[in-house]
Amino acid sequence: MSGNTATHEVTPAARTAAARGRAPFSQSRAARELGLKRSEFDLAMHLGHIRTRPAEAGGGQQVDRAEVERLRGQEGFPEALRQRVATVGTREGSAIMEVTAARFTRLARLGLLVPVTFHLNRYRAVVWRYLADELREFASDAKNASLLNRPLPETLRGQLDTGLDLRPRNWRGRLLGFLLRQAGDPWERAGVVASLLDPVQISEIVTDPYERSHLSRFRPPPPAHGAPGSPAAHVTERITTAQDPNEIDLLRADLAWAVREARTHRPAPRPASRHPDPHSGPDPDRHPGSHPHSARHRRTPAPRRCDRPRSSENPLRSGRLLGRLFRRAS
Numbered sequence: 001m002s003g004n005t006a007t008h009e010v011t012p013a014a015r016t017a018a019a020r021g022r023a024p025f026s027q028s029r030a031a032r033e034l035g036l037k038r039s040e041f042d043l044a045m046h047l048g049h050i051r052t053r054p055a056e057a058g059g060g061q062q063v064d065r066a067e068v069e070r071l072r073g074q075e076g077f078p079e080a081l082r083q084r085v086a087t088v089g090t091r092e093g094s095a096i097m098e099v100t101a102a103r104f105t106r107l108a109r110l111g112l113l114v115p116v117t118f119h120l121n122r123y124r125a126v127v128w129r130y131l132a133d134e135l136r137e138f139a140s141d142a143k144n145a146s147l148l149n150r151p152l153p154e155t156l157r158g159q160l161d162t163g164l165d166l167r168p169r170n171w172r173g174r175l176l177g178f179l180l181r182q183a184g185d186p187w188e189r190a191g192v193v194a195s196l197l198d199p200v201q202i203s204e205i206v207t208d209p210y211e212r213s214h215l216s217r218f219r220p221p222p223p224a225h226g227a228p229g230s231p232a233a234h235v236t237e238r239i240t241t242a243q244d245p246n247e248i249d250l251l252r253a254d255l256a257w258a259v260r261e262a263r264t265h266r267p268a269p270r271p272a273s274r275h276p277d278p279h280s281g282p283d284p285d286r287h288p289g290s291h292p293h294s295a296r297h298r299r300t301p302a303p304r305r306c307d308r309p310r311s312s313e314n315p316l317r318s319g320r321l322l323g324r325l326f327r328r329a330s
Contacts, residue, residue, distance in 0.1 A: 001016050004076050006241055011329075013204070022065070023062045023065075024053070024055075024062035024063055025062065025064075025065065025068060026055075026060075026061060026062060026063075026066045027041065027042075027045070027052075027061060027062070027063065030050070030062075030063035030068060031270070034050075034068060034071060034072070034078060034081065034086075035078040036081070036082065038077070039117075040082060040085050043085045043087070043116065043117065044081065044084065044085045045061065046178035046181075046182075047084070047085065047178075048061060048163055048181065049081065049084055049085065050067065050071065051063075051064075051067050052067075052182070054184060061182065064196070073296025083132075083133070084133060085131075086131070086132045086133070087116060087117060087129040087130060087131060087132065088129065088132050088135070089127055089128070089129055089130075089131055090105060091107075092132075093113070093130050093132075093135050094137065096132060096135045096136060097135055097136075097138065097139040097148060098139065098148070099148050103148070106152065106156075106160055107147060108128065108130075108164045109164060109166060109167060110156055110159065110160065110161060110164065110166065110169055111166035111167075111169075112138070112144075112147065113130055113134075113135065113138065113171050114130070114134075114170045114171070114173075114174060115128035115129060115167055115170065115174075116129060116130060116131050116134075116169075116171075116174060116240065117129045117171075117322050118171065118223075119225065119233060120225050120226070120232050120236070124231055124232050124235055126235065126239065128167055128171070135143045168239050168243070169242075169243070169244055169247055171239070171241075172196055172240065172242065174246075175196075175240075176192065176193070176196060179192040179195070179220055181191055181296065183218075185218070185262075185265075186258065186261045186262035186264075186265040186266070187214065187215065187217075187218045187262045187265075187266070187268075188218045188258050189258050189261075189262070190215055190218065190255065190258035190261075190262045191215055191216075191217070191219040191220065192218075192219075192220060193251055193255045193258050194206075194215055194216075194219050194255055195219045195222070195240075196218050196240065196241060196242050196251055197241065197242055197248070197252070197255065198242075198253050201242075201248060201252060202255070204252075205252055205255050205256050205259070206255070206259055208268070210268045210269070210270050211259065211263070211268040213268075214268035214269065215262075215268075221235065222236055222240040223236060223240065224236075
């Protein structure tokens with residue numbers, strides 16, 4: 001080779017910079033790259049418009065750079081993406097559907113319009129919000145014309161007179177679907193179901209304290225509305241916890257099933273015994289390896305990350321649960 005040949009050494013700093021350039025975005029960074037508010041990004045992610053994957057270090061989701069580029073390349077970006085996650089309240093929703101606000105509220109209480117999110121106003125009243133695109137679709141369907149332009153059937157009016165309000169339950173059903181789509185590990189899916197039940201219900205289903213403790217690690221936190229213990233937090237807790245007896249029964253049954261699946265996939269960790277039976281032979285913890293069933297052989301394997309459901313699991317069960325949780329007046 002010629003003595004004038006130049007070589008270029010790739011420095012550690014250059015390798016780090018290259019890796020950083022290929023690294024996925026955090027959710028906050030991805031929202032900025034897509035020109036979305038964080039609330040818009042979260043909703044788009046929950047609705048499946050933005051594909052994410054679990055962060056390698058744990059603690060949330062990440063967005064691949066290729067996914068950001070895919071979304072940027074879509075026609076009408078970014079307004080088209082914003083439109084898909086646009087939400088409206090009762091006043092704007094009734095205008096979209098060309099009905100009175102009172103008619104809109106009745107349809108929502110009957111479960112015919114399903115809220116996608118909510119917030120509390122300064123009086124701690126619940127303000128439900130709906131996807132604008134779903135309202136347009138409902139209003140444009142000829143099968144719904146009588147619900148918009150004529151008096152409601154007597155059966156529906158009777159249900160409303162009893163105080164029926166399916167908005168909280170249907171919102172919880174929708175939230176459950178959001179969270180289950182993000183959960184990959186069986187314990188995560190069990191934690192999602194448990195997040196809609198109160199602690200008493202959970203303790204009756206999951207009687208093992210070590211399993212309950214392990215399950216609590218995977219329960220997603222409720223939406224943040226007010227400081228812990230505040231009146232606003234109590235209102236939020238009531239909305240995010242199953243109230244209807246039928247809904248509670250469905251969730252209890254699904255939690256029991258989910259915990260059985262999670263236990264089969266990976267038992268909950270337990271502390272090593274410190275006081276072995278004196279009649280059982282040498283203490284394997286004090287003399288590692290002195291016994292073929294020593295602690296190092298009995299120790300529970302380290303948790304294994306699972307990004308997608310195992311083939312032995314029933315992927316249709318969660319879909320059936322969601323179908324039963326969502327209620328509409330008949």
